[in-house]
Amino acid sequence: MNTVVKLEGLIKKYDNKPVVDGLTLDIKEGEIFGLLGPNGAGKSTTMNMICSLLKPTAGNIELFGMDIKKDAKKIKPLIGYIPQDLAIYGNLKAWENVELFTSLYDVKGADLKKAIDDSLEFVELTDRRNSYAKTFSGGMKRRLNIACALGHKPKLLIFDEPTVGIDPQSRNFILEKIKKANSNGTTVIYTSHYMEEVEAVCTRVAIMDNGKIVAIGTKEELKNMVRKSPDEDISLEQVFLTLTGKTLRDYVEG
């Protein structure tokens, strides 16, 4: 399998204090890769560097075999980013939001129209395409938020806590859609504080703390790291708490 994301010795410092500290990581094509960690672990900073929103202090990032510093313009159309905030315009209709964000990737004409139709169909908002986003429920806004990142047919989807503040039905819907996108060949990076979500969708998981990866592997491999006996029933949340500790993390991520 091809490597989609390759991080080597990635460092990001703020005021000389490392937020991401020598991160090395490979994400293979077709994976749903979960990035977990307590507040301040460095997850969002890592995501932002992968999306070229932040410049690393040191280290290398390769996406699809290309250096992010040299080939950012070629790499960007291959990424779809779904931010934690609802990055949509309430005063634009559903289709207008998708049109606007898809056009950023130079999709135009008939391709743009098809991309709008496909994206809205994927998140099942076709019948509400002419409604203003501000009239949508929280779950529908989340779905539209996802649709806006799909129009240009990215090969890597990055979800930054996409299910915050929505009901269980909408959450299940989004998780199903992530699996569907993955089954169509899209690689997914997924961060969430909800362990059951990560357990439900991710094929491989990395747990970060203090800017470093403290554990990486499949869900079973991680569970085996902390199992005291082979037949012990253990959840991913227990693994997470064992590896990162139970102390409250109140500081804000950089």
Next chain:
Amino acid sequence: MNKLLVIIKNYLKLIFRNKVMIIVVPIATVLVVAALANAFHTLLDTNDDVADFKMGYEMPADSKYAFMENIMMSSFEEQGVETVEYEKADPEEIISKGDIDVFVTFEKDSYHIYGDDKKELQVRIVQYVLFNVDKRMDTMFVGSSANNVKISSLETIKTSEAENYYGIIEIVYFLSLCTVFLSFIFQTERQNSIGIRFRVGNAGSFTRYMSKYISCLVIAILIQVVLVSGVVLSLFDVTMGNPVVFFGILILTAIAFTAYGLVFFLLFNNMAVSIGLLFMTLWFAGFVGGTFETYMYTVITEPIKRLSPLYYVNRTLVETSVNGSSSYLGSCIVVLSVLTVVCMLLGIIITSRKKEV
């Protein structure tokens, strides 16, 4: 290019759907014109009354001004000044009796203006006309003979009516605030982290800047230059003087102040700070540039007035309206062009520097 057009199209939809702003800005402009024109009508009328006064003078035959006596006096009459010629009079005595307001004693190469403290404005009007006479004579006598020169009229000040003055000036002032149309978009983008989506997408800093710039400019021209100007011109007694200069300067003003306002929205992440500072600087520019009190009768000195780009715009448009042309047209175009170039460069630099989240 396609992505720029799609972004602009959607920005325009967002602005037009924000009906409050679209309605409030034209109405506010018209209301302010009406209020200021009404409030300052009396002041400008007072100034008109000032022009109706009596001036006495004494002109010896050997004075260099003698040969221009008739032309000079008809100039004074055009200004509403009644002239009375005296021979061997005592100016102070005549003024103290109240027979006349100002007295001018012409001498061989000079003149002496008499007037009491209460007639300061009348003295200034006389001084202004005589200053223009001196200027014209200087021009005439360089390499020329006085006998060969014909003078048909002398330069005089034409005053603008209150409605005409404030009609023009408030169109300009509200036009300088045109970036408020974008405040709603900036607010939405900041609250919802939409900027991140633009930066992750393949939209460079130039595209991101120009999409906002062009959207704002289109709205400013449609709403303020065309609609508001049309309403003000038809509702109030406002004359353009020269329509090409009038609309040309308004469009240049929109181009310059869109770039100027964007700098504030891009420079600060806090909307209150952006809008507060933008309004503060434009209020100052308006204050010294004739927006609230006429630039003709203000106590603000000329060098300070010249700091305000609005002064050049106001003066050009008012003079064009009254006289049909303005000597400030050239400097107005230069000032607006420099403001546009400097602010656009700043805006693009700030946008590109804001890559990091």
